[in-house]
Amino acid sequence: MIPGMPARLLVVSDAWFPQVNGVVRTLSTVVDLLRAGGDTVEVIGPDRFHSLPTPGYAEIRLALAPRRRLQQLIDAFAPDAIHVATEGPLGWAARAICRRRGWRFTTSFHTRFPEYLHARTRVPVEWSWAVMRRFHAASAATLVATPSLAAEMRERRFGNIAAWSRGVDTRRFHPVTAPGAPGNPWAHLPRPVFLYAGRLAVEKNIAAFLSLDLPGSKAVVGDGPQRTALQSRFPQAHFTGRLDNGQLAAAYAGADAFVFPSRTDTFGLVLLEALASGTPVAAYPVTGPIDVIGPAPEKVGALGEDLRAACLDALAADRAACRRHAERWSWEACAARFRDTMTPARH
Structure with missing residues (x-):
């Protein structure tokens, strides 16, 4: 790869369309921006392989014995640089192919699989963290989204950590329907409206929100394996399913x-x-919120182990300040940083 010149960049990811989650949204946005900048970018995901549904999460499919087919796809594309985005079957297969050939590659850490696996199966988190450490140890750089996560991973003896933050589409998400304005989708609900949006799965801890004694209404946007159970347990909450655009x-x-x-x-x-x-x-004051909300120079929300108190405190934040803070996060900078970390596959 020559700095400033278009390159052939390969991303191998077990998380890709038709999945809907933050990993797919991040990768797809970055890929689109890199292509717009002149790079030729290929994404190899589970949609190109025979696959099986993940137990308990059917919408996420895992490639079945992908190594031979993956090797053919890699050779056909002839990449200048390779990024292995996930630690699933495709990620392990891509890692093995690169290591056998002596190729360099980068990885990224998107998901706390040790905690997720423990929540579902009670497998000790230390075992899973050891596997994750082995996976990423072979990479030229492991990209992480926040300073607090980078510090934690260094404490867990991960090496070659590189910062790779995120962005937001401020044209798509903007204060178009302020509370109380005509067209507000929650206009029929008692105020204030407390909203959760995202995947409805056990690791998201949504019951901790829905169990709170809060004034007004609780709304939940999204879908996932826990939706039926949550709707049954919390009938007073308003569930919309997945919303788009x-x-x-x-x-x-x-x-x-x-x-x-x-x-x-x-x-x-x-x-x-x-x-x-x-x-x-x-x-809660944990990785993610402390990196996004914590550094804000103005009040844009509230963090605390008492989530109810944080919810009530957040109501006092300045909505204009929230918008100003979000405008500091750029997808263009995210894509540029991703490209800067990619390492030529061949020495």
């Missing part, structure tokens, strides 16, 4: 506060989407 933007902008109850996310793109919509955030 303008509907999702209006849902953010129309809420009085956005509640992010997850303790295990590595970033939380929804935090920026809410802030860009002018909606303050309430969350």
Whole structure:
């Protein structure tokens, strides 16, 4: 690769369309921007292989014995640089191919699989962290989204950590439907409206939000394996299912506060989407929220181990300040940083 010259960049990811999650949104946005800048970018995901549904999460499919087919696809594309985005079957196969050939590659850490696996199966997190450490140890650089996550991974003896932050589409997410304005999707609900948006899965800790004694209403946007159980347990909450495009933007902008109850996310793109919509955030003081909300020079939400108190405190935030804070996060800078970290595959 020659700096400033177009290159052939390959991304191998177990998370790709038709999946809907933060990893796919990040990768697809970055890929589009790199292509617009002149690079030839190929993404190899599970859609090109025979696959099986993930137990308990059917919409996420895992490639079945992908190594031979993956090797053919890599050779056909002839990449200048390779990024292995995930630690699933495709990620391990790509890692093995690169190591056998003596090729360099980068990786990224998107998901706390040790905690997710423990929540579902009780497998000790130390075992899973050891596997993750082995996976990433072979890379030229492991990209992480926040300073707090980078510090944690160094404590867990990960090496070659590189910063790679995130962005938000401020044209798509903006204060189009302020609380109380005509067209607000929550106009029929008692105020204030506390909103969660994202995947409905056990690791998102959504029950911690829905269990809170809060005034007004609770709204939940999104879908996932826990939706039926949550709707049954919390019938007073308002579940919309998945929303797209303008509907999702209006849902953010129309809420009085956005509640992010997850303790295990590595970033939380929804935090920026809410802030860009002018909606303050309430969350626990953990990786993601402390990196997005914590450094804000103005009040854009509230963090605390008492999530109820944080929700009520967030209502006092300045919605214009929320928007200003979100405008500091650029997808263009995210894509440029991603490209800068990529290492030529061949010495």
